[in-house]
Amino acid sequence: MNILETHNLSFSYPGGEGREPVPVLKNIDLAVEEGSFVAVLGHNGCGKSTLAKLFNGILKPTGGTVTALGMDTADENNLLDIRKNVGMVFQNPDNQLIATVVEEDVAFALENLSVPHDEMERRVTEALEIVDMLPFRKHAPHRLSGGQKQRVAVAGILAMKPKCIILDEPTAMLDPKGRREVMRTIRRLNREEGVTVLLITHYMDEAVQADRILVMNEGKILLDGTPREVFANVGLLQSVALDVPQSADLMFALRQYDIKVPISILDDMECTQVLIDLLEGKFGDYSDRKFDA
């Protein structure tokens, strides 16, 4: 089943007085399957964040339709249901926490939804447990690290028991340790809790953890496939100013010398093995070749 769908979706921001509207998304047809983990890549201004905001009705399409759990986001009557089920986490951890105690922050949406007190307690505990922040439930959010704050923000969404969570560069402002914590939480949400994840990111090492990668460029979907399929297109990705994992980049560089290594290699263990095979002559004998590197 598709949890998010777009049909011929277009979106333009209003251009201001006397100016033309600015087109951001152009005729996008997309379906995200329930339970999947999808990463969205693309440089700034390609329309990634706009797409995310269209999925839970923060923005309305200017052409075509967007449906979340089968409900049209353009219909005001659907918005509450959509937002309960499609939660969003943004880049800056400091802009998302509002309460002075962690557990109150996580309970914020539940209070707005008038969830009974006992049920609220249970859901807050459960959500904090999933993001590994239960020991901090009575702490003040402003004293937490960036990675911890982001995990509290994720817990606040989880407490609503959404079917889908959209994260817009959740690790951009975090250090490597914080990034690892947040990514661990995201994988767990997807694999153990069955939540559909849409992760917008600039980090290739995060994108390779997804089942599927969408690469956006100039308001369109440029590539759509498994990480292995997508990162086989090293030249194309670099032409739209995107990084590729170093291992894929090295394979691409070697293939420019007509060395027959596999196209798309993503993790370091695999890369080491390919290089061993290459050095042991499994991809041919290059000993009499002259490389002008």
Add this chain to the structure above:
Amino acid sequence: MEIIRTENLTHRYGIGTPFEKTALDGVNISVREGEYVGVIGQTGSGKSTLISHLNAILKPTEGKVFVDGADLWSENKARRIETRFKVGLVFQYPEYQLFEETVYKDIAFGPKNMKLDEAEIDRRVRESLRFVGMGEDCLDKSPFDLSGGQKRRIAIAGVMALEPKVLILDEPAAGLDPKGRDEILSRIRDYHKETGSTVLLVSHSMEDIANNADSIIVMEGGRVRMHETVDAVFERADELIAMGLDIPQITKVFIDLREKGYDVRTDIYTIETAKREILSKLTGGASRD
């Protein structure tokens, strides 16, 4: 010639409160004039506390800081101010600090405070703008009408306009996309080459540091754990990983190859050097030791 020296630099926050914390613990560093130094370490390792001491935003609890041979906390007030102007500090997310009505006024703010004359201020504004790769057509615009990446470049230009002997940048590429990151870092590299000034770059990205810096200061728990050339630091990759730092994927691969008995270099952190190393091994024959 030495431009920065710290002697037993120690800083404790919240002295006498239950939150007392030693953020810097007897730090001794020495930076040569014209050097490009990367500063790396986990959050809380003392990086920001260290650089805040280098232009006297923080006062050492113990120890001394010298810039260009002069004590930053010397008794002579005039000398102290003169010395502090030699170090320009660009904070994290510097775009939040823009405040003037126009880009021109914002970049000119620092030079004006240095009481320079109009012609000199004008020269510096235009030159700094060029260093960050922005056209003069933005000078009359409000800085708030620019994109995030452009705002950040204007904020950096405002510090460059002080023409400091030492430019310190705290995570100048944080939150930017790969294109924006490369743009900012290459501008800083050009600035360093062209002006010959000293640059300190604080970053979480080992790759960014490896591609730009001459040497690396590695901090952990308020102490300097390493201060060596880039190659020498990467040779100690195991220690870096143990400190929770990320090393480039390709470096991991070459360390792994070496551990499996292949005679390859391990000071490899760019695709270019990785490619060359593999090509040379292919023609020289793979040798196991």
